[in-house]
Amino acid sequence: MDGADYIIVGSGSSGSVLAERLSADGRTKVLVIEAGGTDLRFFVHMPLGYGKLFYDPAVNWLYKTEPDPGLAGNRDHWPRGKILGGSSSINAMVYIRGHQSDYDDWEAIAGPDWGWEQVLPAYKAMEDTEAGGDAWRGKGGPLFISANRRGLHPLVEPYIAATEAAGLPRVEDFNGPEQEGVGTYQLTVKGGRRNSAARAFLRPAMKRPNVEVMTGTLVTRVVVEQGRAVGVEVVRGGERKVIRTAGEVILAGGAINSPQLLQLSGIGPGALLQGLGIPVLRDNPNVGANLNDHQGLNYTYRMKVPTLNDELRPWWGKLKVGLQYLLTGTGPLSMSINQGGGFFRTDPSQPRPNMQLYFQAFSTLLPRVGERPILSPDPFSGMSIGLSNCRPTSRGHIRIRSRDPDQHPEIVANAYSTNTDVEEMLAAVKFIRKIAAQKPLADLIAEELRPGPDCRTDEQLIADFRARSGTVYHPSCTCRMGRDQATAVVDPALRVFGVEALRVCDASAFPTLIGGNTNAPAMLMGWRGADVIRAGRH
Template identity: 35%
Template structure:
């Protein structure tokens, strides 16, 4: 591409066949762009602001540049590997939308440096040629940089390559002229007194000068071929940046030490007025134009990144770059003209405060790239509207970033502000060092705690092999089955997951659970059909789409249900599924670490069952309040009786989420006979005469079959398992034909018998920041949370939001509890809201054994339709209303009086039965426990038999929540794990 050809790309990844150049280009671009008047002016601050002697200043400038250049070079080495702008890559650390915080700061930085360069350049042109005013000089340099940006990086590269040679020669000549000048003072090299404040201030400014390039240094190295190599790119950038800036700063220092007046005048005075000094100023002004082209170019890319984040369907091209560049150009012109009179003070404040916001970003970026992801990112995810595997927000990175800024403030020492700790240190500014030393290890610890890795496998490998057992769904049940079947080294097992790996910290940190429900990466994000008895609302139905399935996004509550639930299953024809028969399988998988009754609990399994690490104080108040209504505390809901209230047991290990995948599969990934495949969606099952022989899948844009030698086990959940059957021609004949699917096996029960816990909400608003919530007062608990969690597994991040709850009888109950409570020590206006501003507490109340039965169907587009058929039976409405009333009574007890709460939902206006019914129809939702759509049994509507084999098939089983004949009286994760244990046992017994 010619230098006069406009660059067509903006923020997109540069294809390998369009990359060119070598590491020498990196050296020249950074060497040449650093030899300019603003760099020299920065060096002069060691004398004019910090009043250092020459040798003290020289040492500070050398150390600052050499240290700062390390960070710049580490960022530059990322370019050839990823081929994307630095701010696009920042989405990998902060999330698709989270990166906006950093990108916004960086755009401000570009504008600041751009305007600063314009001021210095404008003054220089005015000095050497008086008819040119400062404003005209600013305009000349600004227009030159704008033209370069419009044409793109190629012109900028070529410009700086030529400039590097020319300015390097002029710099050498300038040193010779200065030191041989008749005006050079005789006492120039006197040592003088040492000032620690001035030394650290000078070192900091020199280091920040380098760090200021960090947010865009890889915007240029990304054009180099990947074969350039990280080490080569590192050293080329390191020496280019450090030498160019250091030599320029030393010249600025020398001029300032030898001449006490205006810097530009001093440079002219010491180099000899006339043609040489004029040429010198012009060449160094060209350096300003070069750097300004880079500032404007990268500021434009960063601004486009912001716009593309907001308008994610937009694909920016050349015109967009031109328009954005013009906008930034206009803002910078205004800033430079308006700030030229107070430039020195403004510039010093700007550059020191800039370090405060850049340091945490550079620490997080480098730690994440080199030590967490080991230089490997999923580049396509950077451009996905949901952030791909990096999500919308990476809260640990964002929190560490904010902490990094806040922790530096007390150590800041600038002309504008001196922090209290800086005053104690004699106004020495060590804020940047504190920021680096705190954020780097903090982010490393947090990120490493949740880093997950899965063996890589390509599609060709999958097609070349067939497997004895293929398990569809790496969730609660599927993960258990994969573990048990792969214990035999001679058995080949393939575990297939439609979703991604569970790398994200928001999966592993308990408090991250609320960020997952609406994630386009980690949730299927199903919605029901309009529910006619719920004011035609479509109810959100999130299900886990990642390894671990819904056990990777649920609230981690370990509840088995009531013993009678399983006895009722057996009474309906599910032989071997009574409580006495299933209890050993619950115990087999459990590793109870809280010394509960061994008659009911296991201690040798893989699934850790523990108490929440740091329950909110309000959770305990809930228990006290319920006791005042004769709801006794129950310390083990999984023992003889579930009735009562208490702190729920959770599936956590050391304060981290322990999904089924993490418990049962992660420790055995080294088994050579186990293949785990992620992001692989099963389209249909190939079968003939009751025998399954393969499945058809879609993965990475390819469609192919995976062969099955022995059995296929569907563990894809209550929605996807029946959907796969129907898409494969197995299901109700009339419905399949209506959807345009050939019915190959008429199985009328597929998709029927859908059951779910309908849920109502009671919410109280309070001003107390002791509750979970977001407010200014809550910062005292939010800001230390990452440290508390990383070091002690305490604090805000340990919560699953429903630490307490229990089971109660309404007046409609007979011998067993008929409602379940989930107490939330935070404000909830309705279930669909992700974050709420302010504070409060709430109780979710669900009907344990609803009578209303729904169904799922497949439509002509092969998509699922979910009809809960909520409130078809009046019984469900009555029980829910009674449960809500009981929850209201609990929250009105005197133990909550100190919080001075006000009930928001249902609210004081809801009084009559009609009011309560209207409230339920408007606000009722679910607790995400769908079951029953491939029910087990022996009647005509059964889909699987008591051995979990699909009726009419020899080698097709289902093992997940869909096989439950009736909904259990509680959370469904533990029962699904038990079902997985039973399925594996059936298969192994058959061998």
């Protein structure tokens, strides 16, 4: 185990890509350390099976936030992947790069290596887009991306037509030249199976003799000697040991685990660490700060026509779609529940879309305890239109509570803590109702169930979305990258300020939160991260 050129902590969206790219020369030794276990599980590979993973401690860290005043005092559930592939093994598989201007923001903070001119070629090299390669999209890369145009639920087209009637253009590719509009989502699904970062990147890399993957191994701290990271301390099977490297340690644990591990290692807010009896190696208040996440909610409707509820609720329906999936790899179980979506501006003065839409031809107002009830929807024909904010201005933080690495850190989401976020969401939920009021969708709706017709005033709408909103599982920016040490944790080459041979390469290093789902940019971090890491060694 000792002697790897790179120790990568975490096998998630970024870590899997790093492992594949850094080991591609066949000579560079890479050790990947993962706290979770194998991804060879049926409900991991069955796309709609992620509902079964939502509360499963075998594959999920099961984090909870502190009670949040912005969410009516609720404690939000934050699932994060504890498995090969990380959260890409338990997510909803929507593939969105973000708006081009997001990477202009990255360039302004972290320099040209992270601007659109460098990011676009990286995405194209990474992708194998079913819809075909062009000036914007890649073909022939290691990551297959489904176009998601076959087997769509019949309600998807009325949703798109109604959203067009509400003023949005139809968009064929949200990752193409124009993001604003309505259409269907591309998915990380291949051959009817989830195409996680582990499947696309890590498992091919694991066939190489210069790659080793340790599962069931918790990294408890980074070992730093004379200002240089020389290895990591781990616990595996109850045994504690130090694994050393002559090269570098790269943290790829994600927006919660990476700042937690830095803080446990003495790198973080000095007063916090001193209060917990942890020697301060580097006082940096930005470690765990700047937590940014998308918040969202659904508006739910009873329908006059059948929805996925009618297919997935009864036992005979489960049997039918189960056999369809097992025999043909098709049907509802082979797709994400988010088949349609879109991006819009709550105000024409906005320079870019600031809200994201999700269309689901099912509903779950009557959840089952301990399971996100995707496979057990409501006992009536239901539909949901959801949304989330793209670039919230609210900020939270991640802070360890003790020196115990097994204790979950304090997560303060601080949702809707700015007037801007509240005003944008208020305008956004009104737009959902505008969509639902348009033909042909309006003719298919029997009634609005949540929040319901009695929720009309601005005050009522705000109270409703505070009570019902929650994360859409995109926490980011807690070890943010930047050129300015006063506001960042890592430099543009992902090197932790003040510690040699230590980098962070995952969604925690995003300079700003991307306007869209974060799995694609997290994989991009691994791809571009490998480029800048290798450039620094040669």
